[in-house]
Amino acid sequence: MTQGEPPSPSPRSRPTMREVAALAGVAIKTVSRVVNEVPTVDPAIVARVREAADKLGYRPNLTASSLRRGDGRTATIGMLVEDSANPFSAALSRTVENVARERGVLVLVGSLDEDPARERELARALIDRRVDGLVIVPAGRDHSYLISEQRSGTCLVFVDREPSLLDADTVLSDNRQGAVTAVNHLLKAGHRRIAYLGDRATISTAAQRFDGYRHALEVGHIEYDDEIVRHTGASEESAITATERLLALPNPPTALFTSQNVVTIGAVRALRALGLQDTVAHVGFDDFPLADILSPGISVIAQDVEQLGRTAAEMLFRRLDGDRSPTRAVTIPTRLIERGSGEITALAPSPRASI
Amino acid sequence: MTQGEPPSPSPRSRPTMREVAALAGVAIKTVSRVVNEVPTVDPAIVARVREAADKLGYRPNLTASSLRRGDGRTATIGMLVEDSANPFSAALSRTVENVARERGVLVLVGSLDEDPARERELARALIDRRVDGLVIVPAGRDHSYLISEQRSGTCLVFVDREPSLLDADTVLSDNRQGAVTAVNHLLKAGHRRIAYLGDRATISTAAQRFDGYRHALEVGHIEYDDEIVRHTGASEESAITATERLLALPNPPTALFTSQNVVTIGAVRALRALGLQDTVAHVGFDDFPLADILSPGISVIAQDVEQLGRTAAEMLFRRLDGDRSPTRAVTIPTRLIERGSGEITALAPSPRASI
DNA sequence: CGACGCTGAGACAACGTTGACTCGACGGGA
DNA sequence: TCCCGTCGAGTCAACGTTGTCTCAGCGTCG
Numbered sequence: 001m002t003q004g005e006p007p008s009p010s011p012r013s014r015p016t017m018r019e020v021a022a023l024a025g026v027a028i029k030t031v032s033r034v035v036n037e038v039p040t041v042d043p044a045i046v047a048r049v050r051e052a053a054d055k056l057g058y059r060p061n062l063t064a065s066s067l068r069r070g071d072g073r074t075a076t077i078g079m080l081v082e083d084s085a086n087p088f089s090a091a092l093s094r095t096v097e098n099v100a101r102e103r104g105v106l107v108l109v110g111s112l113d114e115d116p117a118r119e120r121e122l123a124r125a126l127i128d129r130r131v132d133g134l135v136i137v138p139a140g141r142d143h144s145y146l147i148s149e150q151r152s153g154t155c156l157v158f159v160d161r162e163p164s165l166l167d168a169d170t171v172l173s174d175n176r177q178g179a180v181t182a183v184n185h186l187l188k189a190g191h192r193r194i195a196y197l198g199d200r201a202t203i204s205t206a207a208q209r210f211d212g213y214r215h216a217l218e219v220g221h222i223e224y225d226d227e228i229v230r231h232t233g234a235s236e237e238s239a240i241t242a243t244e245r246l247l248a249l250p251n252p253p254t255a256l257f258t259s260q261n262v263v264t265i266g267a268v269r270a271l272r273a274l275g276l277q278d279t280v281a282h283v284g285f286d287d288f289p290l291a292d293i294l295s296p297g298i299s300v301i302a303q304d305v306e307q308l309g310r311t312a313a314e315m316l317f318r319r320l321d322g323d324r325s326p327t328r329a330v331t332i333p334t335r336l337i338e339r340g341s342g343e344i345t346a347l348a349p350s351p352r353a354s355i
Numbered sequence: 356m357t358q359g360e361p362p363s364p365s366p367r368s369r370p371t372m373r374e375v376a377a378l379a380g381v382a383i384k385t386v387s388r389v390v391n392e393v394p395t396v397d398p399a400i401v402a403r404v405r406e407a408a409d410k411l412g413y414r415p416n417l418t419a420s421s422l423r424r425g426d427g428r429t430a431t432i433g434m435l436v437e438d439s440a441n442p443f444s445a446a447l448s449r450t451v452e453n454v455a456r457e458r459g460v461l462v463l464v465g466s467l468d469e470d471p472a473r474e475r476e477l478a479r480a481l482i483d484r485r486v487d488g489l490v491i492v493p494a495g496r497d498h499s500y501l502i503s504e505q506r507s508g509t510c511l512v513f514v515d516r517e518p519s520l521l522d523a524d525t526v527l528s529d530n531r532q533g534a535v536t537a538v539n540h541l542l543k544a545g546h547r548r549i550a551y552l553g554d555r556a557t558i559s560t561a562a563q564r565f566d567g568y569r570h571a572l573e574v575g576h577i578e579y580d581d582e583i584v585r586h587t588g589a590s591e592e593s594a595i596t597a598t599e600r601l602l603a604l605p606n607p608p609t610a611l612f613t614s615q616n617v618v619t620i621g622a623v624r625a626l627r628a629l630g631l632q633d634t635v636a637h638v639g640f641d642d643f644p645l646a647d648i649l650s651p652g653i654s655v656i657a658q659d660v661e662q663l664g665r666t667a668a669e670m671l672f673r674r675l676d677g678d679r680s681p682t683r684a685v686t687i688p689t690r691l692i693e694r695g696s697g698e699i700t701a702l703a704p705s706p707r708a709s710i
Numbered sequence: 711c712g713a714c715g716c717t718g719a720g721a722c723a724a725c726g727t728t729g730a731c732t733c734g735a736c737g738g739g740a
Numbered sequence: 741t742c743c744c745g746t747c748g749a750g751t752c753a754a755c756g757t758t759g760t761c762t763c764a765g766c767g768t769c770g
Contacts (some may be wrong), residue, residue, distance in 0.1 A: 014507040057503030061485045064726035085449035094440035128417045148412030152369040419756035
C-alpha cells in the first residue's frame, strides 16, 4: 500500500504578484496588467513578467481578484439538484456545466435529497461563497428566504420545479401535457382502468403530472378511482410494493402510468417479478438509460433534459449579462417514445376481475 | 410565457459587516466576532448584532474571509471526472460530495471528456479559485504540471486512474484482478475463445484490465489471439460496431469480456440486435443500472464506487488536516456479480466456425 | 488604597488583487 | 524651441474580512 516519499517537506505557500513583481523587477500593478492582458505594456516587460511568473509557478488568486473587482464576479455558479447521482439530475447538471464552460464559469453542485432544510443550507453556503448565480431544482415549498438574496443581486433560475413565494425565472417540462399524452396513449390502446403511481403529491411536478392524469381520464369519460392511485415517494422499494398491491387488487388495473423515473423502474421490476410485463401496459414519465433494451421496451414520456438545462443556464447568463426584463416561465415540451410497454392492448376483463 | 414584474428595480449590493456594525452601533470587529461565534462577546451585544444582521439580510463573504484568514481555506474542493453524467462518475462525485458535506465543504465538479488539455485547464481553473484540494480522475498521461501546485500546498488525490510523472495519493479498483476474475469465470464455463473489448489502451485502467485478460488466458493455457481483441473508445457506437465485426469473424468468440461500462452496454445492444444474447457469454467490467433486469441479466465485475469515492475523499481530508505521511496507493477490491450472461456455457463449435 | 490582572470592545493593518490617479518621458505641432 | 498630449509604468487606496494589539473599565488582593 505504501508508495512514495513525503509529499512535500516544506509546503511553502503560493507565490503572489508581489513576488513575481520583485523577481521581474517591476511594480505589482504591472504584473496585474500582464496577467489581465492589458495591451499597453511593453512587450519586453510582458516577456520578463511571464518568465518570472512561470519560474515561480504563479497562479492568480481569483478569490482576491473577485473581491477587489467592481462587479465582484467569481465566475462560479451554483447548481442544486435532487441527487447528482440520479440520471436526470446528472444530465441536467452536465448540460449546465457545458453552457457554463463556454464562458469560463465553473459549477458548484449540491444534492438536496428532497430535504428543504438542506436546500436552504446549501443555497446559503453557495451565496456565502458569492456564486454569480444559482440554478435550482428545489426541494422545498417556500423560497421566500431567497428574496433578499435576489434583491442583493444573486440571479436565480428554477428548473424542473417552480419556485414558491418567490418570483424567479423558471424552466419546466410540460408535465401536465406529458401526463395527458401518456394517459391518452393508454386509452387509445383500449385501457379503461389505468393506475397512477407517482412521487409525493407535494412535489410540484408530481402534482402537475397527476393533474394531467386526472384531466385525461375526465376527457376520456373514465371515472376516477382513488383505489388505483398511489403517491409513493421516489424510491424503488416503495414503487415495487405499491405496484404489487395494485396488481393484487380484486379489480386490478390493466395499465400503469408511473410519473417519475425511479418509480417507473420500481414498477418495471415489480411487473417482471410478477411475470406481467407483457400483460399490463405501462408508460413512464422520464426516460432512463436502457429503457429501450428491456423487453418489452418501456414506453416513456421523455423530458428534453438537454433543453431544460441549456435553457436554464442561458437564462441565468442572460441575467448575469444585465438582462432586467420581467421574469419568465419557459415550458419545454415532452415527447412520447413508444417502445412496446405502452402499446400492450387492453385484455378482455381478466378472470380475476370477473370473479 | 411572460410571468412577473421586473425582478429587481435596484439591485443594491450585498450588505457588509460595516453596515451591520453601523446599524448595531458597534465596531466591525465585534460583528466579526459575533459571526464567528467568539464567546467573549456580551450576550446583549450579540443579540443586537444578530438582529441588525437579520434585518439587513447580511451573509458573510467567505471569499474575503478566506483571503484574510491564516490558512486561506475556502471550504471548497474540486473534483474532476470523466463525464459527470455517466453513472460511474456521477456516483463517484456524489460520494465525495457526501463526505465533504460532513465537513461543510462544497464541491466544484468538472467533466474532462477524456481530454488532457481540458484536464489541465480545469485543474488550473480550480486552483485559481483556491480550492483546498482536488480529487481527480485524470484524462491525461502527464501530471507533472501539478508538481508546483502540490508543492504550494494544494492536496491532490487521484481516483480510478493513477497519476503519471507525479507522486500523489491514489485510490484504484483492483482492475487487473477483476479482469482475471472475469476471464476465469468464462473459462470455468468452458469458453476457450474469449474476446476482449475495451477502452483505448492508453487509459491506465483499460491497460490494467487488458493485462488481467492476457494473464488469465496465459494461466489458462489459452493462446492469445489479436484478432478477437479490440481497443475501441468508450462510445456505444464503436462498441456496437466492434462487437458486430467480432461475431462476424469466421471463427467468432463464444464469450465476450468488455472492460468498461459504456463498451459493455454497446456489446449488450449488439448481441441483442444479433439475437445472440443467450448464445454468447458476456461479462462486463463496471456495474450499471438495470443490468440485473435484462434477460439474461448481465454478469459484471462491480467496482465498489462508494468505497472508491469515500476513500479518496477521506484521504484528501486527512491531508488537509495536516497528514504529512508518505503518499499511499490504496486498492479497492472488485466483486463478480453473476446474473446469467456470464454463466452461458460454451457451445460445441458453432456451424459458422466449422465452415 | 493603589497596583494589577482580566475582560470585553475597538483601532489598525494586512490578505492578494485592481481601479483611479499620478508622473516622467517622449514626440509633434505651432 | 516650447508646450501639451500621449503613452507606459508606478503609487495609493480599497474590496470585506480577521489577526494582533491596544485600551478602558472593573474587580481583587496585598
